[in-house]
Amino acid sequence: LKLGELGEQGLLQLLQSFCEPGLVGDDAAILVPEPGLSLVVTADTLVDGVHFSDRTTSPFDAGWRAAAANLSDLAAMGASPFAMTVALGLPPTTEVDWLRSLYEGLSNCLATYNMPLVGGDVCRSPTKTIAITALGQVTPQRVIRRDQAHSGDVVVATGWHGASRAGLELLLNPDLGQKLQPQDYQACVQAHQRPRPRLDVVAQIWQSYEELGLDVSPIAGMDTSDGLADAVCQICRASGVGAILDHQMLPVPPFFQDWLDPDQALDWTLYGGEDFELVLCLKPEVAQKLVARIGGHAAVIGTITADDRQPAVYLINAPTLATIVTLDLRQSFQHFEVAN
Amino acid sequence: LKLGELGEQGLLQLLQSFCEPGLVGDDAAILVPEPGLSLVVTADTLVDGVHFSDRTTSPFDAGWRAAAANLSDLAAMGASPFAMTVALGLPPTTEVDWLRSLYEGLSNCLATYNMPLVGGDVCRSPTKTIAITALGQVTPQRVIRRDQAHSGDVVVATGWHGASRAGLELLLNPDLGQKLQPQDYQACVQAHQRPRPRLDVVAQIWQSYEELGLDVSPIAGMDTSDGLADAVCQICRASGVGAILDHQMLPVPPFFQDWLDPDQALDWTLYGGEDFELVLCLKPEVAQKLVARIGGHAAVIGTITADDRQPAVYLINAPTLATIVTLDLRQSFQHFEVAN
Numbered sequence: 001l002k003l004g005e006l007g008e009q010g011l012l013q014l015l016q017s018f019c020e021p022g023l024v025g026d027d028a029a030i031l032v033p034e035p036g037l038s039l040v041v042t043a044d045t046l047v048d049g050v051h052f053s054d055r056t057t058s059p060f061d062a063g064w065r066a067a068a069a070n071l072s073d074l075a076a077m078g079a080s081p082f083a084m085t086v087a088l089g090l091p092p093t094t095e096v097d098w099l100r101s102l103y104e105g106l107s108n109c110l111a112t113y114n115m116p117l118v119g120g121d122v123c124r125s126p127t128k129t130i131a132i133t134a135l136g137q138v139t140p141q142r143v144i145r146r147d148q149a150h151s152g153d154v155v156v157a158t159g160w161h162g163a164s165r166a167g168l169e170l171l172l173n174p175d176l177g178q179k180l181q182p183q184d185y186q187a188c189v190q191a192h193q194r195p196r197p198r199l200d201v202v203a204q205i206w207q208s209y210e211e212l213g214l215d216v217s218p219i220a221g222m223d224t225s226d227g228l229a230d231a232v233c234q235i236c237r238a239s240g241v242g243a244i245l246d247h248q249m250l251p252v253p254p255f256f257q258d259w260l261d262p263d264q265a266l267d268w269t270l271y272g273g274e275d276f277e278l279v280l281c282l283k284p285e286v287a288q289k290l291v292a293r294i295g296g297h298a299a300v301i302g303t304i305t306a307d308d309r310q311p312a313v314y315l316i317n318a319p320t321l322a323t324i325v326t327l328d329l330r331q332s333f334q335h336f337e338v339a340n
Numbered sequence: 341l342k343l344g345e346l347g348e349q350g351l352l353q354l355l356q357s358f359c360e361p362g363l364v365g366d367d368a369a370i371l372v373p374e375p376g377l378s379l380v381v382t383a384d385t386l387v388d389g390v391h392f393s394d395r396t397t398s399p400f401d402a403g404w405r406a407a408a409a410n411l412s413d414l415a416a417m418g419a420s421p422f423a424m425t426v427a428l429g430l431p432p433t434t435e436v437d438w439l440r441s442l443y444e445g446l447s448n449c450l451a452t453y454n455m456p457l458v459g460g461d462v463c464r465s466p467t468k469t470i471a472i473t474a475l476g477q478v479t480p481q482r483v484i485r486r487d488q489a490h491s492g493d494v495v496v497a498t499g500w501h502g503a504s505r506a507g508l509e510l511l512l513n514p515d516l517g518q519k520l521q522p523q524d525y526q527a528c529v530q531a532h533q534r535p536r537p538r539l540d541v542v543a544q545i546w547q548s549y550e551e552l553g554l555d556v557s558p559i560a561g562m563d564t565s566d567g568l569a570d571a572v573c574q575i576c577r578a579s580g581v582g583a584i585l586d587h588q589m590l591p592v593p594p595f596f597q598d599w600l601d602p603d604q605a606l607d608w609t610l611y612g613g614e615d616f617e618l619v620l621c622l623k624p625e626v627a628q629k630l631v632a633r634i635g636g637h638a639a640v641i642g643t644i645t646a647d648d649r650q651p652a653v654y655l656i657n658a659p660t661l662a663t664i665v666t667l668d669l670r671q672s673f674q675h676f677e678v679a680n
Contacts, residue, residue, distance in 0.1 A: 028382035042368035043425040085383040131471030
C-alpha cells in the first residue's frame with residue numbers, strides 16, 4: 001500500500017497513533033513548561049540520499065537516528081527532553097510500511113529517553129525529508145554553551161569516536177570487515193544505526209559538582225555530531241581559547257589499531273562524525289569525577305590553553321611533546337561542498 | 341553566486357544575520373517562557389513545486405507565506421508569537437540571492453508580528469524545502485480548540501475567502517483577469533502572495549468578552565488554510581455538532597459576482613484555501629461584538645446545530661430555507677491524491 005492510496009485521513013490516523021494522546025487534532029499542541037526552567041529549541045532536517053539511504057539505513061534506523069540527533073543537541077545544551085515535533089515531506093509513492101517503520105524507530109528512541117511526540121505535519125515532496133524540532137528544558141544556571149571554555153579546563157570526550165563512520169563504511173563495503181571480530185563489526189554498525197544521545201551525562205555533571213561540594217559554574221560543551229575535531233575547534237573559537245589534545249588519549253576504538261592504518265584510524269576518530277557523544281570542558285577535578293561516574297569509554301583527552309598568538313587546537317604526542325597536526329574546521333564534513 | 345561556492349561558514353553567517361542576536365551559535369537556542377502561560381507548538385513544511393513555485397512566488401513571497409502560515413496556526417490556537425525556527429533543505433546550486441530574498445520575506449513577516457527567529461538548520465537536498473516550527477504562548481483558559489463548538493453558537497469568518505485561490509489562478513493565467521478592476525486584481529494577488537495571519541483577532545475576542553462583562557468561556561475555532569468548508573467541517577466533526585451556513589452571508593469577495601460564474605465563485609470561496617482567516621464559533625452576543633470590533637469583511641456566516649441525526653454542515657438559502665448543498669471534507673484539497 002502506498003501513501004497516495006491510503007489518503008490523507010488514513011495517513012493522519014496512522015501518524016497520530018504514535019503521538020502523545022490528547023495533544024493532537026488541533027492546529028498546534030499545547031504544552032505546560034515547568035516554572036523557572038528555560039526552554040531549549042533545536043531544529044534539524046534529514047534528507048533521503050544525504051543523511052540516510054535505503055542502502056545503509058532501514059526506515060526504523062532512519063527514524064531512530066533522526067530522533068537521536070535531535071536529542072543529542074538537547075544533551076549538548078545540558079537540557080532534558082520536553083517535546084518533539086516531526087514534519088515529513090514524502091512522495092505519494094512511499095510505501096505505508098516504510099512510514100510505519102520510520103515512526104516505530106522514532107518512537108522507540110523517544111520512549112527510551114522519555115520524550116513525547118506532540119505532533120507535526122506531513123506533506124507531499126519529491127524527496128523524502130524528515131524535519132524535526134526538539135524542545136528541552138534546563139535550569140538557567142546549568143545551560144552548557146560553546147563559549148564558556150577557560151584556560152586550565154581539561155577536555156573530556158564521553159566515548160569512542162570513529163565507530164559510526166566505520167559502521168557506515170562497513171555497511172557500504174562489508175568486505176572491509178573481514179579482519180574484524182564479529183562483536184567489533186557489530187559495535188560499529190550499531191554506532192551508525194542506533195546512536196545513543198548522551199542525555200545520561202548531563203545529570204552526572206551536576207552530581208559530580210555536588211559530590212565535590214563545588215558551586216555550579218558555567219561549563220562549555222557541544223555534541224560531536226560533526227566530528228570530534230569540529231567540536232573542539234568550535235568550542236575553542238567560540239570561547240577565544242586554544243586546546244592541546246594528546247594523541248595517546250584520543251578516544252580511538254581499540255580494535256582500529258589492528259584493523260586500520262594509523263592515518264585512517266586518526267581521520268575517522270577526529271573527522272568521522274555522527275558519534276553523538278559530548279565534548280565538555282571542565283575544571284580538572286570535576287572532569288576526573290565525571291569520567292569516573294560515567295565509566296565506559298569516557299576520558300580526558302586534552303587541556304584548554306590561552307596564549308597571545310591566534311588560539312589553535314594542537315594534537316601532540318605527550319611523551320615527546322611533538323606536535324602531530326594542527327586541527328581545524330576545514331577538514332570536517334562540508335555540507336555544501338559542490339562535487340567536482 | 342551559488343550556495344556551493346559560498347561554503348558552509350559563509351552560509352551560516354548569512355542566515356545568522358537574520359536571527360535574534362545572542363541566541364544563535366550553540367546547538368540550540370535558549371528561551372525563557374512567561375510564567376503561567378502554556379506553550380503552543382506547530383510545525384509546517386513547504387516544498388518547492390508543491391507549496392510554492394518560481395512561476396507564481398518570488399523567494400521573498402515564499403518566505404513571507406511560510407512565516408504567515410505558521411503564525412496563522414498560532415492565531416488559530418489563540419496564542420501570541422514567541423519564537424520560530426527554520427530548517428532549510430537546499431540544492432548546492434541555489435543562488436545565494438534567492439536565499440537572501442527568502443529570508444528577507446520571512447523576517448519582514450516576522451517583524452510585522454513581533455516574532456523572533458531563533459535559529460534553525462540548513463542542509464543539502466535535491467528539493468528546496470522550508471520546514472518551520474512556530475512556538476506561541478497562551479493563557480491556559482484562552483486556548484482556542486476545534487472541539488468546543490456548541491449548539492446555539494454562531495459561526496464567524498474573519499474575512500473574505502477565495503481571494504487567495506483567485507490570486508493563484510491570475511498568476512498562472514493573467515488573461516483571466518481581463519474583466520477585473522486593477523485594485524481587485526491586486527487584492528487577489530496580494531491575498532495569495534502576502535497573506536496576513538489574523539493574530540489581531542485573538543486580542544479582540546477577549547476584549548469583546550470584557551466589554552460585555554462576560555466570563556471567559558472556551559471557544560472553538562481554527563484557521564482556514566485548507567479552505568472555509570474544511571474549517572467548518574473539522575470543527576463540527578471534532579465538536580460532534582452540525583452547522584447551517586447561509587449562502588447569502590458567505591464571505592465571497594464582492595467582485596467575484598461580475599467576474600466568475602456562481603459555481604466557480606462558490607467553489608473558490610468554500611474550497612479555495614490559503615486565505616489564512618479564522619473561523620470561530622461564539623455565543624451570538626460575543627460574535628456580534630467581535631465582528632463590530634474587527635470590522636473589515638468579518639461576518640457571522642451561520643449557526644451551530646445539534647440534532648439526533650448524524651451531524652452535518654448544510655449550506656442553505658436563508659429566505660427560502662432551501663438546502664443548496666451538504667458540505668464535507670472530501671471536496672477539500674487532498675495532499676496525497678495520486679494524479680491520474
